Amino acid sequence: MSILEIDTVSFDEATRELVIIDQTLLPGRLELMRLSDAASIREAIRRLCVRGAPAIGVAAALGLYACAVRIAPEADFAAEFARCAEQIETARPTAVNLSWAVKRMRKAACAPQPLEALRAEAFAIRDEDIRVCQSIGENGLALILDGDGILTHCNAGQLATVRYGTALAPIHVGARRGMHFRVYTDETRPLLQGARLSAYEMVEAGMETTVLCDNMAASLMQSGAVQAVFVGCDRVARNGDTANKIGTLGVAILARHFSLPFYVCAPFSTIDMACPTGADIEIENRAADEVTEMWYKERMAPQGVQVYNPAFDVTPASLITAFVTERGVIRDPKDFEKYWEEKYHG
Numbered sequence: 001m002s003i004l005e006i007d008t009v010s011f012d013e014a015t016r017e018l019v020i021i022d023q024t025l026l027p028g029r030l031e032l033m034r035l036s037d038a039a040s041i042r043e044a045i046r047r048l049c050v051r052g053a054p055a056i057g058v059a060a061a062l063g064l065y066a067c068a069v070r071i072a073p074e075a076d077f078a079a080e081f082a083r084c085a086e087q088i089e090t091a092r093p094t095a096v097n098l099s100w101a102v103k104r105m106r107k108a109a110c111a112p113q114p115l116e117a118l119r120a121e122a123f124a125i126r127d128e129d130i131r132v133c134q135s136i137g138e139n140g141l142a143l144i145l146d147g148d149g150i151l152t153h154c155n156a157g158q159l160a161t162v163r164y165g166t167a168l169a170p171i172h173v174g175a176r177r178g179m180h181f182r183v184y185t186d187e188t189r190p191l192l193q194g195a196r197l198s199a200y201e202m203v204e205a206g207m208e209t210t211v212l213c214d215n216m217a218a219s220l221m222q223s224g225a226v227q228a229v230f231v232g233c234d235r236v237a238r239n240g241d242t243a244n245k246i247g248t249l250g251v252a253i254l255a256r257h258f259s260l261p262f263y264v265c266a267p268f269s270t271i272d273m274a275c276p277t278g279a280d281i282e283i284e285n286r287a288a289d290e291v292t293e294m295w296y297k298e299r300m301a302p303q304g305v306q307v308y309n310p311a312f313d314v315t316p317a318s319l320i321t322a323f324v325t326e327r328g329v330i331r332d333p334k335d336f337e338k339y340w341e342e343k344y345h346g
Ligand code: MRU
Pocket: 048, 051, 052, 053, 054, 095, 153, 154, 155, 156, 157, 160, 161, 165, 166, 167, 193, 231, 232, 233, 234, 244, 245, 246, 311
């Protein structure tokens, strides 16, 4: 089994279960996880078994459909569905795709035939994700040249979406056309999404990939090996300030110092026009042991020490060269309005 043949998030029609790749086991083991109740779906999102903003949104949508088909005929459908939606929506706070997808499903649940409407909406959200990532790949490819060195942070590849990814989509699209890129992936402390997931994805796809520790990006840029930075995002505020994996801000500052373009690949589902600035984005704080113990054979920080472990940081719009969206490359966040489609956002 190779991840190239599997969707990161899918739905088993026979058992009516949400199926995800359990990303906590990668790259050592490729195993699928089947889920059909709100508590388990919430926990899978919280533990990062499924992670990456678009993938979380699709998992919430397909997962809510799996929950809905199991609501007993004698139960109060609306109340039971609302309970599941609330449980899943609050699993993680920063990626707006989660509340965006749940909002769309809540609306579908109000239709006269809620199960049919929920099914149609969940599959539409899944299919849109695939199309959107393909378009981001095409639009991003126009910004780079054959042979370029591309630095990425965290994982905004196929494991963060259903297929293709956002920040890594241009590399996949280019490779299919015979182009060659040198991909550099920051390891992305503390949960190693770069080393464990982006590098794994690139190796599986036969791409030239180099992993570096997060504190090596400056030296790599100074060496001249990097021509552009591509990252994903969890929430883009109306003014263009962008929350993404912790460490992204540092990479953006470095890119500015070395005069490198810094591109944020942003599906419109991740742009939150109701959020005025980056200061209004809630940043998830995660458990201390992710920093002090996880991945180590023994604890690597003294007992009793305090730990700072925000999962995301906010890069100001002023450091972002352009947003690569499915609707085009947007250089000025004021232009989000021009491309906005109210219908799509519910
Ligand atoms: O905590 P994670 O692994 O869910 O963080 C993911 C990221 O920060 C990604 O860069 C982001 O969600 C974009 S995915 C296309």
